[in-house]
Amino acid sequence: MTVIDTGSINYGMNVRSVNKSAAKRRRGRPLVDDKRRIILDAALEAFAARGYHGTAVPEVAEAAGVGTGTLYRYFANKEALVNEVYRDAKQRLRTALLAGAPELDLSRTEIAEAWFAELWRRLGAFAKAEPDAFRFLEMQDHVEYLDAASREVELSVLAPLWMAGKRLRERAEGPTVDVVIALLWGAFVGLIKAQRLGYLRLDDKQLEQAGAACWRMIAPRPKKG
Amino acid sequence: MTVIDTGSINYGMNVRSVNKSAAKRRRGRPLVDDKRRIILDAALEAFAARGYHGTAVPEVAEAAGVGTGTLYRYFANKEALVNEVYRDAKQRLRTALLAGAPELDLSRTEIAEAWFAELWRRLGAFAKAEPDAFRFLEMQDHVEYLDAASREVELSVLAPLWMAGKRLRERAEGPTVDVVIALLWGAFVGLIKAQRLGYLRLDDKQLEQAGAACWRMIAPRPKKG
Amino acid sequence: MTVIDTGSINYGMNVRSVNKSAAKRRRGRPLVDDKRRIILDAALEAFAARGYHGTAVPEVAEAAGVGTGTLYRYFANKEALVNEVYRDAKQRLRTALLAGAPELDLSRTEIAEAWFAELWRRLGAFAKAEPDAFRFLEMQDHVEYLDAASREVELSVLAPLWMAGKRLRERAEGPTVDVVIALLWGAFVGLIKAQRLGYLRLDDKQLEQAGAACWRMIAPRPKKG
Amino acid sequence: MTVIDTGSINYGMNVRSVNKSAAKRRRGRPLVDDKRRIILDAALEAFAARGYHGTAVPEVAEAAGVGTGTLYRYFANKEALVNEVYRDAKQRLRTALLAGAPELDLSRTEIAEAWFAELWRRLGAFAKAEPDAFRFLEMQDHVEYLDAASREVELSVLAPLWMAGKRLRERAEGPTVDVVIALLWGAFVGLIKAQRLGYLRLDDKQLEQAGAACWRMIAPRPKKG
């Protein structure tokens, strides 16, 4: 069962650094994308900590180590910036969750369970490796400023999960797929939030146990009759 | 089993109106608390919709139908206002969840299950009756401006749940109480958020099924050995 | 010939002061319009001196003796301000030129000449009494920021002149009415501009002689044949 | 009468192109002045369209097809640029109006009239050939940034006209030379401005008629007595 044998793969953790070091260079000269990357990172941290309205653009610029005017050379305005930060983080989440996931027969319960455990582990790894990204993405009310492109990215993460859920819960009773996804996602978010607020400390074992509990929530039980 | 026989009690739904109409009056003379109440309600709505930093104080005053200066007679400043809004909403949530709950023997599984179902129902009722309060309370990053008093109120809601969880999961295996609470709370929040964002529509039956799924997550299974 | 017997009427000169003193007051309390008026006057002076783009809003506020924020209570933004300044000045020009002008039989040359002399004198009085208004109105390229309302006011000044010109030059040969108006208006503007730049000094006699010269430019000569 | 027999000479029209193609070259190598010329032209267009304060330096550089830094190699700063643009345009106007004008006996009325008609025609040709130059030169409030050198050039255009006017109006009654020049110049500017704003359309015949009307304004009439 190769799926869960990912201990050696460090997903999530390296997405960002990959992006950074992969910045196109020509003969050693760092290109525009470098500065862009630095600003995006600084903005993510600020937005994650204080929200969109609570963050001043010069703050972001300073954190990125560039002048305010420079930031505006890379992003048309604050709204464009937050949208790119959002898409960027969401893409990384997407990669962390879905990259390299093989097509599996989720109708077989033991395979489905392993698949879910893997997903949960990846989520945990992402939340640990990129706490700011995770926190930012789970903020309420991006709606206010997200543009069409960002909403599309949003769907590109949800859709695969929804498809998997659909296959997983074919012929099962209980809540519909939408509800199950919302519950699971919320449960995970709640866990991370509680940790951030200091209500609990998570180690790998507890994270795994939490995942197992969540699996019990959705484990298919055949419909009556 | 009186616990679940609360169908006739409309908890939650009336919390706000009770607060409103219960504003202390003496022989028909409206008291100070009336205006206070109105401002708090207007502020809650605004904060829930646009967040703390996205809401302007004069905006709140106008929505409350009072002058800006008047608002400052009741609340020292914007931060004091948001803290009071927070405590006020949290108290109402507390009442909606915990009021009149009898002491139960949660070590007996069928009683515990009924107790959880009731809790879940009350949560649902609160989220429906006071969407703004629920949304506001679950916003991230109150931390930035919450004061000690507010954090205390926060605990006054959590503590009873924690105690109940403790009793419920004595001798059970799986995640610790903190983790379970975080998962459950998060799951419910995720459900409501998904509904608000239009990812799903909830009717009473689906809400109940969701609750049942969550119960499966925490239903005590005796420790091995 | 009552037309030219206006020596006792001080047109133009008093339009502004009238506006000022006529600010609605109730029991001696100066009303909102007062501050509005002060800001408009300060803005006119600044715009006349340095143009729209050359004038900073806080400059105007300071000249008006109010805080920057205050200015924005009265005018939505800089563009709204300049439009109101424009309309305000143009209306005053209109009043100064056209107020109380009787209907005359401009087909009779001697009446037409007196009418023109009167118009010229009024122009001179306006330019003298309100140099800033005159200078501002004759700046190039208001077009960039003028809104529909302002363009309407523009026409309300031009239309009557155009009608008069039409009547005056019925059956005359030479340039069309549009051309004549443009020439005359331009000639007057050139005169004032030259004075402002120090190329000449105008006394009443020279102004009158200039008007007479202009009259020669348009004095109707019957068409040949 | 060679003066008016200039129908075949295309003055004005070619001033700019002459300047351009006449940029000093040596054996096909484009010289510094080429780039200078291009920048001046781009700047003129921008300043004419949006004014000094409404024009950004990088905008000019881009329109000229050079880097921003390059522009600063040719002009010390924005103010130096606008001054050079001004002098350049004014010189071209000077050439267009005065080049090749023979010394004439303006005391003879019919010669003076022909001379004036020629001047008017040249003005018209210049305004048509170089609308941007004409528009820019007639903008108000160059004063703010014009330096001594520019003001000198201004005079080098005015002085010859003033001399001619002096000779023309020796012993005539009516307004002084300054006034007459201001009126005429203003009249022509008004005509062109009206055309630009769409208040009228000018063809050659109307332009000539306008010139004739203006001549009537200044045609010398012997002093009484």
Next chain:
DNA sequence: AATGAATGAGACTTCATTCAT
């Protein structure tokens, strides 16, 4: 010599808070 990325001063505008009425 040419470039254009970088910058910070300064422009426009908002808003938390005060205070005279």
Next chain:
DNA sequence: AATGAATGAAGTCTCATTCAT
């Protein structure tokens, strides 16, 4: 006690100018 006009600090964004490449 209630008001809302007034304010200036602070936020978003632009642009004249510099300087490393």
